[in-house]
Amino acid sequence: MGAREGAPPEGLLVVGVDIGNSTTEACLAVVAPDGSITYLGTDLTRTTGVKGTPDNTEGALKAIRGALASAGRSAGQVETVLLNEATPVISGLAMETITETIITESTMIGHNPTTPGGGGLGVGTTRSIGELGEQQPGEPVVCVVPHGWDFDDVAATLNAAVAAGVDVVAAILAGDDAVLVTNRLARPIPVVDEVSAVEKVPLGMLAAVEVAAPGRTIRTLSNSYGLATVFDLDPVQTRQVSPVARALTGNRSAVVVRTPTGDVTDRRIPVGELVLHGAGKTLRVDVDAGAEAIMEVVGRAQPLDDARGEPGTHVGGMLAQVRDTMADVMDVAGQPDVPVSDIAIRDVLAVDTFVPAEVRGGLAGEVALENAVALAAMVRTSRSRMQLVADLVSEGLGAAAGIGGVEGEMAVGGALTTPGVDRPIAVLDLGGGSTDAALLTREGECTAVHVAGAGELVTKLIDSELALGDREVAEGVKWFPLGKVESFFHLRHEDGTVEFVDQPLPPHVFARVVVLTPDGPAPVPTRHGLDHVRRVRREAKRRVFVVNALRALRQVAPGGNLRALEFVVLLGGSALDFEIPDMIADALAPHGIVCGTGNVLGTEGPRNAVASGLVRAHAALVAEEARCRSS
Amino acid sequence: MPEQLTAPGPRPAVLVYRHPGAPAVVLRQVCAGVEEEGVPTDVTEVPGPDDATALAHAAAGESRLGVGIGLDAAGAAAVHHGTLPEGTPVVTTPAQALSSDWRRVGRIAARVVKHLPLV
Numbered sequence: 001m002g003a004r005e006g007a008p009p010e011g012l013l014v015v016g017v018d019i020g021n022s023t024t025e026a027c028l029a030v031v032a033p034d035g036s037i038t039y040l041g042t043d044l045t046r047t048t049g050v051k052g053t054p055d056n057t058e059g060a061l062k063a064i065r066g067a068l069a070s071a072g073r074s075a076g077q078v079e080t081v082l083l084n085e086a087t088p089v090i091s092g093l094a095m096e097t098i099t100e101t102i103i104t105e106s107t108m109i110g111h112n113p114t115t116p117g118g119g120g121l122g123v124g125t126t127r128s129i130g131e132l133g134e135q136q137p138g139e140p141v142v143c144v145v146p147h148g149w150d151f152d153d154v155a156a157t158l159n160a161a162v163a164a165g166v167d168v169v170a171a172i173l174a175g176d177d178a179v180l181v182t183n184r185l186a187r188p189i190p191v192v193d194e195v196s197a198v199e200k201v202p203l204g205m206l207a208a209v210e211v212a213a214p215g216r217t218i219r220t221l222s223n224s225y226g227l228a229t230v231f232d233l234d235p236v237q238t239r240q241v242s243p244v245a246r247a248l249t250g251n252r253s254a255v256v257v258r259t260p261t262g263d264v265t266d267r268r269i270p271v272g273e274l275v276l277h278g279a280g281k282t283l284r285v286d287v288d289a290g291a292e293a294i295m296e297v298v299g300r301a302q303p304l305d306d307a308r309g310e311p312g313t314h315v316g317g318m319l320a321q322v323r324d325t326m327a328d329v330m331d332v333a334g335q336p337d338v339p340v341s342d343i344a345i346r347d348v349l350a351v352d353t354f355v356p357a358e359v360r361g362g363l364a365g366e367v368a369l370e371n372a373v374a375l376a377a378m379v380r381t382s383r384s385r386m387q388l389v390a391d392l393v394s395e396g397l398g399a400a401a402g403i404g405g406v407e408g409e410m411a412v413g414g415a416l417t418t419p420g421v422d423r424p425i426a427v428l429d430l431g432g433g434s435t436d437a438a439l440l441t442r443e444g445e446c447t448a449v450h451v452a453g454a455g456e457l458v459t460k461l462i463d464s465e466l467a468l469g470d471r472e473v474a475e476g477v478k479w480f481p482l483g484k485v486e487s488f489f490h491l492r493h494e495d496g497t498v499e500f501v502d503q504p505l506p507p508h509v510f511a512r513v514v515v516l517t518p519d520g521p522a523p524v525p526t527r528h529g530l531d532h533v534r535r536v537r538r539e540a541k542r543r544v545f546v547v548n549a550l551r552a553l554r555q556v557a558p559g560g561n562l563r564a565l566e567f568v569v570l571l572g573g574s575a576l577d578f579e580i581p582d583m584i585a586d587a588l589a590p591h592g593i594v595c596g597t598g599n600v601l602g603t604e605g606p607r608n609a610v611a612s613g614l615v616r617a618h619a620a621l622v623a624e625e626a627r628c629r630s631s
Numbered sequence: 632m633p634e635q636l637t638a639p640g641p642r643p644a645v646l647v648y649r650h651p652g653a654p655a656v657v658l659r660q661v662c663a664g665v666e667e668e669g670v671p672t673d674v675t676e677v678p679g680p681d682d683a684t685a686l687a688h689a690a691a692g693e694s695r696l697g698v699g700i701g702l703d704a705a706g707a708a709a710v711h712h713g714t715l716p717e718g719t720p721v722v723t724t725p726a727q728a729l730s731s732d733w734r735r736v737g738r739i740a741a742r743v744v745k746h747l748p749l750v
Contacts, residue, residue: 115667179667488714507721511746
């Protein structure tokens with residue numbers, strides 16, 4: 001752009017700096033007196049401190065110096081540094097289960113020990129193995145074996161009891177011994193093992209033990225009428241035990257003990273109403289109705305002025321929690337605290353999800369899938385301290401520094417350097433907390449919107465739906481493709497291709513579903529297969545990014561009509577994701593939109609859009625001044 | 632019962648090479664770990680090296696399943712797979728271990744055969 005081979009370009013040295021939530025990017029360029037730009041170099045570093053705080057100075061200076069070093073320039077030559085004005089939004093997340101399964105008395109053990117023993121159904125009275133000698137012949141007995149019994153002793157005791165005429169029909173073991181015991185029994189019976197809280201199994205009660213053949217699931221105890229038959233229940237009682245049958249569905253083995261007061265309740269917690277103020281209306285929606293209904297109502301209340309939850313309900317608590325978090329983030333030392341009541345929620349994204357929760361009162365760590373709603377909410381903030389950061393950068397570098405423009409508009413300018421795009425151009429910035437869209441029309445008008453929900457919400461959904469309980473592992477599942485280690489020397493990728501490796505894979509990943517990180521395969525701690533993990537990952541991305549891409553673009557598109565858009569450029573950290581850009585492009589294709597990941601300056605990919613946009617905006621001002629002077 | 636050595640059967644099995652001095656209680660728990668997973672074992676007394684990993688490596692080389700267990704005189708145990716270099720066994724336990732550790736050695740050997748995570 002104007003530079004002759006060999007001769008250094010004439011003009012003033014300008015650095016655009018974009019301080020983001022996670023990375024700080026710099027773009028170094030020479031702007032000639034006529035406004036033409038010669039790009040010299042870029043740099044990228046981790047953001048230091050929370051975005052928009054004085055702590056950012058260190059990272060900003062590092063990025064500026066990095067860009068200067070790559071171009072062989074010194075800080076003394078810099079004319080001015082241009083910082084971005086941060087997007088004036090902060091996002092928060094909340095998740096709440098709306099169902100809960102509680103066993104008020106110990107009535108069922110429904111779990112999948114990897115190796116139960118025997119097969120079939122046994123119904124009898126629970127007796128401790130120590131009492132078996134005193135048992136009268138005739139009455140069917142379910143034998144309960146506590147911790148500390150050796151498998152040979154268990155088998156010998158059971159065989160002796162059977163020889164003495166005791167009708168042992170099933171056994172429940174604390175240890176992992178079911179196959180060992182059944183292999184040594186004279187008369188085969190179903191045996192369920194690995195029941196960690198075996199001491200809580202009530203004795204002297206009627207119990208049913210069922211073990212299915214390998215590859216099968218239980219048929220009787222997972223069927224309400226099967227339970228009614230086994231325990232001779234009347235219609236009222238059958239209705240009461242039907243949650244037990246549902247909870248046991250899909251298991252290979254199960255135990256149901258009938259206790260006089262026992263019942264399983266399938267309680268639905270009142271979730272409450274979400275009250276949305278916007279577009280001069282006040283709309284109410286029951287959160288129970290699900291994400292689709294909520295989002296439909298949110299759409300009708302655009303632009304949203306505030307959202308509140310009914311006090312004393314779950315949704316009230318969720319939004320209060322979001323507001324409290326945001327008040328903390330917005331508080332500035334030396335200034336009065338932001339009153340929580342002043343924080344207006346400007347956008348909400350609701351997502352249906354499910355949370356595997358341990359059943360309260362279960363005896364073997366049983367898990368039930370509970371329905372849940374995740375809410376991402378976003379508030380506007382007027383308190384930006386980027387000017388303070390600019391002052392500190394100026395001091396540290398010894399050059400002028402100021403605010404060069406607002407993020408959304410700058411991003412569009414930077415995106416325009418992507419080869420093959422033209423106005424009207426829309427950018428989608430797929431960030432961590434919010435998804436931002438900006439449109440630059442053919443006439444040069446720019447509009448920007450921010451919607452709640454982005455990468456953080458995807459991580460949270462993956463974390464809870466796979467019950468990982470570890471944010472770092474969930475991040476790994478989000479960022480990297482999956483594989484299955486099939487032997488010490490080969491692994492199968494999620495697309496089915498098989499790769500042979502030269503060095504043996506470590507035992508801790510053997511036969512595991514793994515994420516293929518740059519540092520090698522890392523195990524995903526789950527019993528689910530690769531396909532399930534993949535489905536959860538893709539669904540989380542679709543429900544957040546595809547939904548939000550369409551929502552944000554509709555808000556900037558003329559008349560809300562996506563067909564009026566021509567070029568959509570994806571930017572931001574999640575535009576580097578290996579599948580999100582494809583998922584969004586697929587969703588936009590029916591609307592005749594050209595959509596792809598940006599390639600800023602033809603070299604930077606989806607990075608550096610705001611930083612180079614700041615340089616472009618500055619160059620446009622220089623050109624404007626030049627025109628004024630000449631005329 | 633646990634002292635009894637089984638003859639190689641028509642079916643493939645996890646081979647256990649035990650040093651003649653290996654404690655019977657260790658052998659019993661290791662074999663129980665394999666059996667609980669439903670995989671057969673063949674036990675051979677090997678008077679050669681008194682080193683669990685070397686015994687396991689030799690056993691894995693002979694096993695038609697490619698999986699071997701070695702028990703040394705002191706009671707240390709190792710699991711090996713035929714494709715792995717001798718120096719990198721699948722798992723080892725020291726001589727002074729709990730019976731749950733020995734059970735785990737057997738379980739891991741069986742789970743290598745069954746291609747299940749080694750827990």
